[in-house]
Amino acid sequence: MKSIKYVTAGDAVKVIKSGDRVHLSSVAVTPHKLIRAMVDRGRAGELYDVKIQHIHIEGEVEYANPEFEGIFAAEQFFVGANLRKQTQAGYADYVPVFLSETQKLIRDGYLKVNVAMVLVSPPDKHGFVSLGTSVDATLAAVECADVVIAAVNPNVPRAWGDAMISINEIDYFVEDDSPLYAHDCAPLTETDIQIGKNVAALVEDGACLQMGIGGIPNAVLAQLENHKDLGVHTEMFADGILPLVEKGVVNGKRKKIDRGKMVASFLMGSKKLYDFVDDNPMVAMMDVAHTNSVHVIRKLDKVTAINSALAIDLTGQVCADSIGIKHYSGVGGQIDFIRGAGYSLGGKPIIAMPSVTAKGMSKISPTLLTGSGVVSTRANMHWVVTEFGAVNLYGKTLQERARLLISVAHPNHQEALDKAAFERFGPHYKFISAK
Numbered sequence: 001m002k003s004i005k006y007v008t009a010g011d012a013v014k015v016i017k018s019g020d021r022v023h024l025s026s027v028a029v030t031p032h033k034l035i036r037a038m039v040d041r042g043r044a045g046e047l048y049d050v051k052i053q054h055i056h057i058e059g060e061v062e063y064a065n066p067e068f069e070g071i072f073a074a075e076q077f078f079v080g081a082n083l084r085k086q087t088q089a090g091y092a093d094y095v096p097v098f099l100s101e102t103q104k105l106i107r108d109g110y111l112k113v114n115v116a117m118v119l120v121s122p123p124d125k126h127g128f129v130s131l132g133t134s135v136d137a138t139l140a141a142v143e144c145a146d147v148v149i150a151a152v153n154p155n156v157p158r159a160w161g162d163a164m165i166s167i168n169e170i171d172y173f174v175e176d177d178s179p180l181y182a183h184d185c186a187p188l189t190e191t192d193i194q195i196g197k198n199v200a201a202l203v204e205d206g207a208c209l210q211m212g213i214g215g216i217p218n219a220v221l222a223q224l225e226n227h228k229d230l231g232v233h234t235e236m237f238a239d240g241i242l243p244l245v246e247k248g249v250v251n252g253k254r255k256k257i258d259r260g261k262m263v264a265s266f267l268m269g270s271k272k273l274y275d276f277v278d279d280n281p282m283v284a285m286m287d288v289a290h291t292n293s294v295h296v297i298r299k300l301d302k303v304t305a306i307n308s309a310l311a312i313d314l315t316g317q318v319c320a321d322s323i324g325i326k327h328y329s330g331v332g333g334q335i336d337f338i339r340g341a342g343y344s345l346g347g348k349p350i351i352a353m354p355s356v357t358a359k360g361m362s363k364i365s366p367t368l369l370t371g372s373g374v375v376s377t378r379a380n381m382h383w384v385v386t387e388f389g390a391v392n393l394y395g396k397t398l399q400e401r402a403r404l405l406i407s408v409a410h411p412n413h414q415e416a417l418d419k420a421a422f423e424r425f426g427p428h429y430k431f432i433s434a435k
Contacts, residue, residue, distance in 0.1 A: 302345070
């Protein structure tokens with residue numbers, strides 16, 4: 001085991017050269033101390049044309065500001081709120097890719113990583129550190145980068161699974177004691193609660209859950225306290241799952257693979273969540289090639305995959321990454337899990353969303369806005385849930401789908417949607433029965 005010699009962040013980032021691609025670890029373990037040192041070099045005129053690659057990161061993103069045009073270029077696999085305006089203005093950019101394949105772009109050499117900058121836990125007595133709350137594509141970057149810089153932070157939980165890497169994989173060590181980014185969930189709305197009830201009614205005992213973060217996933221989880229033997233295989237989870245673990249509802253007993261393990265690739269939540277993960281053998285933080293692989297997901301029974309959407313048209317085409325031509329988020333793992341859950345024995349792929357936007361516009365529309373990205377095609381669709389109910393589109397004709405979707409649209413918009421469906425499908429449409 002090699003000895004560790006710490007250097008300053010400024011000295012560590014001197015290895016970055018103009019034209020390099022730098023990969024950043026994600027979400028709660030974004031390495032901000034290293035980023036700031038890199039930005040200082042850019043401000044001093046020492047760098048240009050450096051590509052900054054990451055999935056979703058939290059906190060300050062100064063390198064994407066207009067003043068750094070030509071110096072840094074953000075290449076995101078998912079667009080978060082902190083980079084949305086810069087992306088829409090063209091100062092940052094997006095790589096369309098399934099979350100499962102982000103690691104493939106790195107490992108197969110499509111996107112050569114020169115420098116990986118990560119946040120890790122302190123080394124243990126065996127010479128291993130943990131990538132903590134984000135393994136995702138970061139493990140692939142660590143494996144493939146020419147140089148790895150690690151900020152060693154005692155606040156990073158010692159997560160198990162693929163998160164553990166040897167200190168021999170790291171070239172430069174920097175000390176860092178800054179707190180991890182914490183996400184506090186907003187109070188549930190009445191709409192969230194009703195959607196949660198409608199989704200929870202579809203969840204069976206023994207189901208294996210995939211969910212994200214936010215009001216709807218938390219509202220679903222809050223309704224599952226009387227369920228039994230639930231499992232978790234997901235790209236991420238947050239604080240909402242913890243009460244179910246404490247009550248023994250989530251135990252993974254019926255999982256055919258990774259039995260008894262809560263499997264995820266990245267996490268975001270409160271310090272309580274990070275403390276829960278720390279040195280917990282029940283949690284396996286895994287490479288996204290495992291968590292989001294359709295081949296792996298389909299081995300699990302009753303995979304209940306809960307994803308969201310920005311809009312859905314009357315035939316079941318789902319837009320989840322843009323509002324018209326304005327890019328909003330990303331493809332993420334939606335297709336990975338919709339396909340995986342669709343193949344799972346007893347699986348249920350679910351799109352859950354409010355029926356209207358914050359401005360009262362219907363999220364179920366005759367057609368998607370021009371320029372909208374179709375993340376999930378109509379052929380992928382199974383369950384669609386709003387606060388007004390749940391409908392299953394699988395095996396339904398276009399006209400049957402329209403009737404079903406209109407039945408769970410907001411009542412204020414149903415008449416207009418029905419008229420649009422009639423105009424699209426012709427006089428026979430009125431005889432289609434929504435059952």
